[in-house]
Amino acid sequence: KNQVEQSPQSLIILEGKNCTLQCNYTVSPFSNLRWYKQDTGRGPVSLTIMTFSENTKSNGRYTATLDADTKQSSLHITASQLSDSASYICVVSAAGANNLFFGTGTRLTVIP
């Protein structure tokens, strides 16, 4: 069964601190993995997209890693800001399929 699991479900950190969010998946055959940021009441916005051959990709203070062997990905946020408070969703695309498989997200709250 194609599944995407994220941890933790929620996370509270102090402004300026770093954090790492985890994503495990069982989607096969694998095409690509995406991390999205979703602010409350808004649609998801793409942060990174990685294919099988990519191990890491950065977008500003966001760095995603991918281990296709263990089917794990992480999203590292450096020097967090209050505006980073949002849900972060891991999404995996299966090769040859229309569907995306969504994780349930990690709700990040950055406090001053």
Added chain:
Amino acid sequence: GAVVSQHPSWVICKSGTSVKIECRSLDFQATTMFWYRQFPKQSLMLMATSNEGSKATYEQGVEKDKFLINHASLTLSTLTVTSAHPEDSSFYICSARTDVSSYKEQFFGPGTRLTVL
């Protein structure tokens, strides 16, 4: 970057009425558009997939007669919630995909909050 818009951003309606939500890709042609529904604190759930000029493909459990999808052009898709009931209250998000990029990336709209009284 690619922009997808939705209109309206929020709507409140009485039970039994129909509501139409528009989804537009503003600066690219979308080969495929997707409609999702998201309940509070849950992830997005795919409702249907539509290609321009053809009938939408609905996910299991989604009533096609209740959620009418029209994909009139490569830049416009509409979702009509017919005879809406309070249980249809949700956050509806569309996405548009271009096959130009090798990733076949989907770009999401900002969502429409539907509240049925």
